[in-house]
Amino acid sequence: DGGITQSPKYLFRKEGQNVTLSCEQNLNHDAMYWYRQDPGQGLRLIYYSQIVNDFQKGDIAEGYSVSREKKESFPLTVTSAQKNPTAFYLCASSPGGRRSYEQYFGPGTRLTVT
Amino acid sequence: EDQVTQSPEALRLQEGESSSLNCSYTVSGLRGLFWYRQDPGKGPEFLFTLYSAGEEKEKERLKATLTKKESFLHITAPKPEDSATYLCAVRAGGSQGNLIFGKGTKLSVKP
Numbered sequence: 534d535g536g537i538t539q540s541p542k543y544l545f546r547k548e549g550q551n552v553t554l555s556c557e558q559n560l561n562h563d564a565m566y567w568y569r570q571d572p573g574q575g576l577r578l579i580y581y582s583q584i585v586n587d588f589q590k591g592d593i594a595e596g597y598s599v600s601r602e603k604k605e606s607f608p609l610t611v612t613s614a615q616k617n618p619t620a621f622y623l624c625a626s627s628p629g630g631r632r633s634y635e636q637y638f639g640p641g642t643r644l645t646v647t
Numbered sequence: 648e649d650q651v652t653q654s655p656e657a658l659r660l661q662e663g664e665s666s667s668l669n670c671s672y673t674v675s676g677l678r679g680l681f682w683y684r685q686d687p688g689k690g691p692e693f694l695f696t697l698y699s700a701g702e703e704k705e706k707e708r709l710k711a712t713l714t715k716k717e718s719f720l721h722i723t724a725p726k727p728e729d730s731a732t733y734l735c736a737v738r739a740g741g742s743q744g745n746l747i748f749g750k751g752t753k754l755s756v757k758p
Binding site: 537539573574575576577578581591621623625632634635636637638639640641643 | 651678679681683688689690691692693696734736738745746747748749750751
């Protein structure tokens with residue numbers, strides 16, 4: 534089955550700790566994205582990558598970092614510099630060509646920092 | 648500034664009661680409008696892409712339409728399993744492929 538996997542589903546951390554969220558896709562999609570979803574707000578873009586070894590900041594990149602060493606993987610690190618890290622994090626990918634704007638989402642990781 | 652507004656925020660329907668969800672947008676050069684369905688605690692599920700005014704797409708009880716200023720998601724004879732939050736997103740001309748999302752409409756269908 535092709536798809537996007539995110540792990541873990543739930544993650545708990547103490548304030549001041551860095552944490553890395555996993556995102557893997559076997560859809561052979563070129564582009565990958567990280568979003569943050571908070572209650573009552575639309576999805577907000579954190580980082581995106583259109584090609585291996587290259588990525589760009591989205592609207593709310595401060596306090597986050599990413600890497601794209603393989604086409605299939607796009608991990609997100611939430612650093613201690615992120616002031617309000619508790620949120621639902623969504624990873625997405627999109628194919629190239631005519632459908633390059635269609636984004637397909639993983640199941641999400643809910644991060645709670647106390 | 649590019650913006651997407653969805654209305655209503657929440658909608659309660661009886662099973663079989665048809666209705667529409669609205670997504671209005673102001674963007675510089677629309678390159679696509681996207682509808683997603685999101686169940687609680689899960690990632691959004693892709694439904695439709697619309698590219699130009701007048702375009703329509705259908706899937707089961709859902710039909711999406713597009714004008715130059717807004718899109719509608721029509722739900723015909725909804726069932727309880729249609730209950731979810733429906734998200735609208737647009738891709739503007741200068742956004743390098745990035746989507747701008749609305750806050751969503753939470754639909755509840757009662758039996």
